[in-house]
Amino acid sequence: MKLVIPQEAVTCNSAVLCWDRIGKTRAEVPVTDAKLTGLLEKTRYLVLVQALDQNGRILVRSAEEAVTTKSPGETVSAADVCLVRDRKDPEAVKSNTAALQRAIDACPENGTLVVPAGTYVSGALFLHGDMTLHLERDAVLKASDDPADFPPARYRYEGVEQNNFTCLLNTRPGEKQKNLAITGEGTIDANGAVLFEKELNAPEANRANAVCIQNTDGLYLDGITVREAPFWCLHPIFCRHVTMYGITIDTGTDKSGSPYGLFNGDGIEERTPSPRSMSGSRTAGFSSALALPSEVSPPQASGTSLCRTARSWTPSASPR
Numbered sequence: 063m064k065l066v067i068p069q070e071a072v073t074c075n076s077a078v079l080c081w082d083r084i085g086k087t088r089a090e091v092p093v094t095d096a097k098l099t100g101l102l103e104k105t106r107y108l109v110l111v112q113a114l115d116q117n118g119r120i121l122v123r124s125a126e127e128a129v130t131t132k133s134p135g136e137t138v139s140a141a142d143v144c145l146v147r148d149r150k151d152p153e154a155v156k157s158n159t160a161a162l163q164r165a166i167d168a169c170p171e172n173g174t175l176v177v178p179a180g181t182y183v184s185g186a187l188f189l190h191g192d193m194t195l196h197l198e199r200d201a202v203l204k205a206s207d208d209p210a211d212f213p214p215a216r217y218r219y220e221g222v223e224q225n226n227f228t229c230l231l232n233t234r235p236g237e238k239q240k241n242l243a244i245t246g247e248g249t250i251d252a253n254g255a256v257l258f259e260k261e262l263n264a265p266e267a268n269r270a271n272a273v274c275i276q277n278t279d280g281l282y283l284d285g286i287t288v289r290e291a292p293f294w295c296l297h298p299i300f301c302r303h304v305t306m307y308g309i310t311i312d313t314g315t316d317k318s319g320s321p322y323g324l325f326n327g328d329g330i331e332e333r334t335p336s337p338r339s340m341s342g343s344r345t346a347g348f349s350s351a352l353a354l355p356s357e358v359s360p361p362q363a364s365g366t367s368l369c370r371t372a373r374s375w376t377p378s379a380s381p382r
Contacts, residue, residue: 065124070280071305074103074134106130135172147180155206159185185211186228191239197248205230205253214267227270243282254290255316269293
């Protein structure tokens, strides 16, 4: 029984654990992950996992693994940069995009940028490494209605570089990052119900993903909801050591549940060359809920545990 503690998913007060399935079928022992919370910062723990039978006898036990929680970094609030709530007029979008990008750029090494409750309409934003973007409960980062707020850039599609509109959340193409986390109970809303048709018919670029993180060593996604993409919802490209825990992906329908015509709208399209873990998550896509293409070589281990596919189908087909 092998226990793995992904280092990208270790924080100052929590750690995610993953272990091999026990038994021949998932029905025997379905749980293969856990999240330890309430840990002390900068503290070393020894952790093991064991399975017991109905009489409390040990069936199998892992070796002990050590984990040391991190030092808490500086926390800064996006409320300090004068965000405009619940408005989507061009001036509000321009103001929010500039203010949020300044806050991201100023977030210190190992720091956390907290987005408070409220809806903030924005254009494209670019994250950097050694930071955490934390969306509080009822916080919504929402894409604007205008494709011009998402200028075209180079992205990979089926192994080929092409021009796409930039995503709502990105890392900068061509730059290598490390230790990036997006956490919290908030929502990243890519406004696909509006942008899908506009971007589909735009001659200058192809449709945008909701979130695209590229060339990042150590990516941790925890608790967030990503919804309503014009194209794919979550697209990690050439990232190493990726952990997703308790996230929700929901695309292809608006908030009322009505489809907005999306096709080729994968929930998660992940192209990573190293082990990844996805646990306790729900994904719904209009094509594939979860796609793990073999573009990278050699492909390495991945694991999913207690994840639910709510929808995975497409009503039509198109090269775009």
